[in-house]
Amino acid sequence: MQSTPPAISFQNVSKTYRGGQVRALDGVSFDIQPGEFFGLLGPNGAGKTSLISILAGLARASGGSVKVLGHDVIDDYAAARKALGIVPQELVFDPFFSVRETLRIQSGYFGVHNNDAWIDELLSNLGLADKAHANMRQLSGGMKRRVLVAQALVHRPPVIVLDEPTAGVDVELRQTLWQFVARLNREGHTVLLTTHYLEEAEALCHRIAMLKLGKIVALDSTSELLKGTASTMLRFKTDATLPASLAGQSRVTGRIVQITAHDATEVETILATLRSAGVPIEDLEIGRADLEDVFIEIMQGASA
């Protein structure tokens, strides 16, 4: 019996620019299974856009292979591309078409016709029902972004890729978008999300991969990552400079300091270190670490 292929499979993917001077991806391998809601996180320049561009067939890997539902993105481009619905970061449209025409044209690219019922469902779920006849150039930036999402989904792709879909969008669109994408995921669509909003990733993703300097430095279920090393977080305010021994595990925002700890003993050690360094602290809180804390610890610790 043939087993179902992964929704997305990255095998030893590398990407260099400028004749090998810049190594954007360095042997990236992981699979995303059908039905997963998967998060790809990493700081600026980690290689996320390079990986998504290779997946989308917009850029060529320097080495390795990428498959979508078993279809190689180069050798079997049309089938791989048809299986994907990609919501890009940038807004690029033909301004002269209406919203409905834009969606019909996009369907046509994939050989899908007479799908107005699905187009209506997309428009209504993305809060665009009253904009169906508006020309693209009349829409606000947020509304255009909704059309981008509809455009990516119009051929009902089994695998949905969202590349920082909520960068700069308002709360209402975020909620509309996440409700709809979560519904599609419950109905069986695979979702790959890249985002800098770690709260969103924590709330939505079953599994998360973290990229740093082109290498995977963490890959686990969201709950295991949260249970991981930095499970406790101290938060307090101070005007003083922290002792050097704590600086590496601290996040400082103005007067607010957050320090990760592994257990109660480490919390005591941190407090003793602050006391003996004469650092006065106010409004101390001790809580559970969130994904942002885990991310910072992994990025600081990873020697990729």
Ligand SMILES: Nc1ncnc2c1ncn2[C@@H]1O[C@H](COP(=O)(O)OP(=O)(O)OP(=O)(O)O)[C@@H](O)[C@H]1O
């Ligand atoms: N066309 C290019 N020419 C040269 N270097 C490039 C090119 N595209 C990307 N890079 C470099 O490759 C590395 C990875 O970039 P990439 O855009 O994939 O990262 P990213 O994780 O998407 O970052 P961000 O979060 O800022 O979007 C960076 O060092 C970047 O400067």
